[in-house]
Amino acid sequence: MANITNQSLNEIIDNVKTKKVSSTELTKAYIKNIESAKKLNAFVTTTFDQALDKAKQFDIKPNFDQLLPGIPLAVKDLFCTKNTKTTAGSNILNNFIPSYESTVTKNLWDNGSFLLGKLNCDEFAMGSSNETSHYGNVINPVGDQLVPGGSSGGSSSALAADLTPATIGTDTGGSIRQPASFTGTVGLKPTYGLCSRWGIVAFASSLDQAGPMTKTIKDCAIMLESMSGFDEKDSTSINKKKEQYSKNLKDNIKGLKIGIPKEYRVDNMPKEVDELWGKGKKILKDLGAQLIDISLPHTKYALPTYYIVAPAEASSNLARYDGVRYGYRSKQGKDLIEMYEKTRSEGFGDEVKRRILIGTYVLSSGYYDAFYLKAQKVRQLIKKDFDDSFKKIDAILTPSTPSSAFKIGEKTNDPVSMYLNDIFTVPVNLAGLPALSMPAGVDKQGHPLGLQLIGKALDEQKILNIGYAFEKNCGFKNEIKKWWS
């Protein structure tokens, strides 16, 4: 076998099961890839010794009935991993080693996989380019000047560069789907409550949701099945029977009704994005789906709503990083207040500070009604738009992002233009719905572009099926030259 890592997770699992490759061989191959890809800066921490140990244990006593038998996986550094440093991309957690394992990663390990390392991300998942990480930019394997998207930028980069066979990210306003779109990979944000939030460093609790990032739709189904499930430790977790997404994957979408929202055609959107959307519609139509024009009238309010709700929750969620019990504490400061001020000034980066300030402002007395309360009301209207539409359709097709990957540094001085990158992804988080970004083509420069499928709550199987059918018929192949090694 020439290259055992240049394959889908599903193929790799088959290779392990049929003993074409051992877990140890697989792990060593990924370690080699990771060591020669330092330029990408996708990893904050590697756990090679521990991974090789686990691989060896698996090879001695393999269990091939598991969903992820002997599979090494790197995960976003927002998931708390027991005895392995977890930074959330922030200086304030530069020395934080959890004594506990997040529910989602525990689920992955319980299904036979083990940790390969922790992936870089925007600080506290606040960013769309991975440029806010305290641990440096991540480079998109698509091109050495390009951002990998964010906040799960280390995840998308590592996946596209074959540094992990699949991975997981978190998506608060597009942090899985946008980087997936920028790297030509698949990313799914599940229904809010499908994956437990327990043990994931919180950004905005009512929006945060963990999800898979993979090379193929089938891989996505396998990963979703492995990581999801009810958790009594998360009060917002949905108590329902576990589904077998990969087993139930079907590529027949005949008769399904696909909604095309007119509000997703925005000003200044590159022609290629529009054309790609058209291509997507045609493929689904040719497969027997019915296209239906719909309207989601409150879409234009989604971005401002999101940038009130998310910072508000973040300003409160990040109050615990005060230097008192764990994490970074400034050596200076004469009293408690000064210690707080110095610790948080030195511990947080600019984007995090910006959002804490915005969040604190919109919750302040005298502003609460005008901002936070109003945003919550608008959020209900956005949700209602979707609910109304889903009475007559099965799924919605939109572009994932208004552009392909941009250059490093291009938007760092203009936060608003950076925020605009989330325009197609945030409404889904506000409504708590599942959405999939799937690679669909490239723009003029050859940079990947993705399309987004939005489903009804808990309709993951259906959007995976549509994505599966689409994938087989779209003819896209993510060709990435290994320029970095």
Next chain:
Amino acid sequence: MSKEKFDYFIKGEKGKYEVVIGLEVHAQVLSKSKLFSGSSTKFGADPNNQVSLIDSAFPGMLPVINEECIKQAVRTGHGLNAKINNYSVFDRKNYFYADLPQGYQISQYKNPIVGEGKVLLDMPYGSKEIGIERLHLEQDAGKSIHDMDPSNTYVDLNRSGIALMEIVSKPDLRSPDEVNAYIKKLRSIMRYLGTCDGNMQEGSLRADVNVSVRKEGDTNFGTRCEIKNVNSIKFMQMAIEYEAARQVELIENGKKIDQETRLFDTKKNETRSMRSKEDAHDYRYFPDPDLLPLKLEQKLIDDLKKSLPELPDKKKERFVKEYGLNAYEANVLVSEKEISDYYEEVAKLSDKKLAATWMMGDLFAMLNDRGLDISKSPISAKHFAELVQAIKSGEISGRIAKEVFEIMVESGDNPKKIIESKGMKQQSDPKELEKMINEILSKNKDKVDQYKAGKEKLFGFFVGQVMKLSGGKANPQLTNEILKKLLKG
């Protein structure tokens, strides 16, 4: 009970002022584990030994509501005759402090679990109803320890996350005495319900006291000051007296009262400004996104109501009716569940009225002297009932009974045994007594003559002699009768 008139006013030079008081009582919920975590709530553990990852707010930790705490709040709501809300919301109250690990306290702001209710107070001037505004659940903070080290502060998080009920009264209280009665009544209700142990020394019950004053007859409220975190009834009363006088003085001098938060200095017996309204924290309340709104089914609320024990007001009514006690006696005997249980056990086995008198007299005095709760009484209810019966049947006199009581306290023996072994039985045989009295009269002929000549005061002397001769055991009533008869003859 004689009806007095309410008379608590602050007298200034320009008139009488009425004091208006509202309380925010923080009562620690009796539960094995904390409001949102599985950590133990037991008092007195070594610092930071009852702290979970949730209580110390580690990254990614999430609160999960403790069902028992919810039930306790509902029970308490029923005990306060209050409306239980089917829908309530947990909010975050944001502020920074070293002993507040999350950087916010989870509390209930706009939608509390319990709405309006009322509490009845028995005051010397009649019964008075105090309105309850609301009851909500919230997390307690940890404890900052400033005196362990000259330059560092230490933090103990054992208390962090323990469930508190904040019970907010309407501004219906008018005097330190009413505050005393109100706190005692709340405490009694919660102890009956088993929802709070009411232990003020351990901090299970503390209060923020809102005080304002107004000229007698005014209908508008004055500007109020809030005195934070007072942990004994005595201190509450002292703080109110000081604060009311301070406010009256300001008004009389034509000065304005600032709405502010004050602290009560127990050493100097004064309140001091902590922060003004302008410096007040902006807590930035918002619904906690980690917790769904709390929806209670009506059936649960109703079932909890049905399973409530008999509460002090009801029990008091029953004691009056069933045991023939007066309102005052009934009130005292129902104030603590343990006292009422003790009384009922005694009353089952002895004279109900006499039992009440003796309990409220000698038994309470003894317990008070020794600083004991009735649950730790050296005399069991059964023995106490035997003593009451011995008095009632005339077996021993009241005076002897006191002696027997003392011996019971020391020895723990039952009264029968004591009376028999010490020969303390009352002499109630008329023939024996007559014999004894005749003996005394014949020895004191001069005094008998004086008595008969009109010096009736000497009657007491003869009684004394009888008691002396009988070793105090002569039945006093019989002694009186026989003496009278013989002295006439």
